[in-house]
Amino acid sequence: MKSYFRPEIDQMSGYVPGEQPRMANLIKLNTNENPYAPSPRVAEVLAGFDSAGLRRYPDPLATELRDEIAARFGIRRENVIAGNGSDDILTMTFRAFTDANHPAACLEPSYSLYPELAKMQAARMIRIALDPEDFSMPADLLEQAREANLLIITRPNAPTGNSFPLAFMREICANFDGVVLFDEAYADFADDNCMAFATEFDNVIVSRTFSKSYALAGIRLGFAVGARPLIDGLFKLKDSYNLDRLTQLIGRAAFSDQAYLAKCCAEIRENRSRLAAALAKIGFRVVPSQTNFLFAAPPDGDGQNYFRKLRENAVVVRYFPGDITGRFVRITIGTSAENERLLELTRSFYTNAR
Numbered sequence: 001m002k003s004y005f006r007p008e009i010d011q012m013s014g015y016v017p018g019e020q021p022r023m024a025n026l027i028k029l030n031t032n033e034n035p036y037a038p039s040p041r042v043a044e045v046l047a048g049f050d051s052a053g054l055r056r057y058p059d060p061l062a063t064e065l066r067d068e069i070a071a072r073f074g075i076r077r078e079n080v081i082a083g084n085g086s087d088d089i090l091t092m093t094f095r096a097f098t099d100a101n102h103p104a105a106c107l108e109p110s111y112s113l114y115p116e117l118a119k120m121q122a123a124r125m126i127r128i129a130l131d132p133e134d135f136s137m138p139a140d141l142l143e144q145a146r147e148a149n150l151l152i153i154t155r156p157n158a159p160t161g162n163s164f165p166l167a168f169m170r171e172i173c174a175n176f177d178g179v180v181l182f183d184e185a186y187a188d189f190a191d192d193n194c195m196a197f198a199t200e201f202d203n204v205i206v207s208r209t210f211s212k213s214y215a216l217a218g219i220r221l222g223f224a225v226g227a228r229p230l231i232d233g234l235f236k237l238k239d240s241y242n243l244d245r246l247t248q249l250i251g252r253a254a255f256s257d258q259a260y261l262a263k264c265c266a267e268i269r270e271n272r273s274r275l276a277a278a279l280a281k282i283g284f285r286v287v288p289s290q291t292n293f294l295f296a297a298p299p300d301g302d303g304q305n306y307f308r309k310l311r312e313n314a315v316v317v318r319y320f321p322g323d324i325t326g327r328f329v330r331i332t333i334g335t336s337a338e339n340e341r342l343l344e345l346t347r348s349f350y351t352n353a354r
C-alpha cells in the first residue's frame, strides 16, 4: 500500500516509553516516578475544584504558574514557558531549532526520546559518546558538537545518573554557537544545577519537570527558562492550550509547597546513598548518582539477566540493551520497604553464587 507519510516518519520506529505493567503486588522501579504522594495541597485543590469551570478554556499562557515559577528563581514571567510535561518543551525545542539543515547533538547514552524528535524534524543527530568507564564528558565535546544548532545536555544524565562539572557547563554556554538546552528533569535531586545560565546567556534554555521531584508524572507538567527572545520564539510554536485548567491548578499547589519538595528529595537522596552502598557491598558497580535512580551493574555484568530475575519476582526496573548500557539496569529509588525487597532478592541472586 502506498504510504502517505513523509519518508522520515516511515523510517521511524517511534519512542517506546517505560513499561506500565499491571501485575499484582508490583514494585515499580522502572520509570523514575516518585515513591511518595504529591504535596497534600494537591489533594486540597482537587477536593475544592468546581467542575463547572471546565466548560471554559484554560489560560493559554499559564500566567499565574509562570509568575510563581519566575518569583522563585528571581526572574521574569517572560523568561518562563510551561509545557505538557518536559517532553512538550523538548518537542517545541526540536521544532524551533532543528531541521534537515540544522543538526542537533546529544549525549550517548542519554534520554532516548531526543533522537526520535530529531528524526521527526529530518534533522541529523550528532551523538557525543560519554566515557564508557565513568560516563564523563569528552574534553572535545564542543568540537564534536560544532555543526549542531541545538546541543542537549542532560544534567544530571539519564540513564547513567551522574552529573558533569559546572565550570565546563559554563564554558559550553559561552562557546557553543547554537542553543544549549540543559534537560534538568532530575536537578532537584542534585547538588547543583544550571538554572543561573538560563538568564546569564542568550543561547541557553533550562528545562524542568513536575514528574519526578513533585511526584506529578500523572498530570504532565514541565517548564523551561531562558532569555526572552528564545522563550518568545517557543511561544510561537506551542499548542494553543497546552496546559489544561487542572494541571495549572495542581502544579501551582505543588510548587507552592517547597518545604514538602525539599523533604521528599532529602529522603530520596538518603535512600539513594543507602541503596548504592548496599548494592556495592554485593559486588555491584554503581555509578555515583545525582538523581532519583541508580545505574548499577551486577557482578557478572549481565544487566538483562538481573532485570529478568527481578521481574519474575514482581520487581520491575529498566534495562537498556547495548554494549555498555546492557551491563547495567536502571533502578528508581523506591520507598525504604521497596528498596529492601529489591536488596533481599538481589542478595539471593548473587551472594549464593559467589
Ligand SMILES: Cc1ncc(COP(=O)(O)O)c(C=O)c1O
Residues within 6 Å of the ligand: 031, 032, 084, 085, 086, 087, 088, 111, 154, 158, 183, 185, 208, 209, 210, 211, 217, 220, 221, 222
Ligand atoms: C532526562 C529526561 N528528560 C525528560 C523526561 C520527560 O519528563 P516529563 O514527564 O516531564 O515529560 C524524562 C522522563 O523520564 C527524562 O528522563
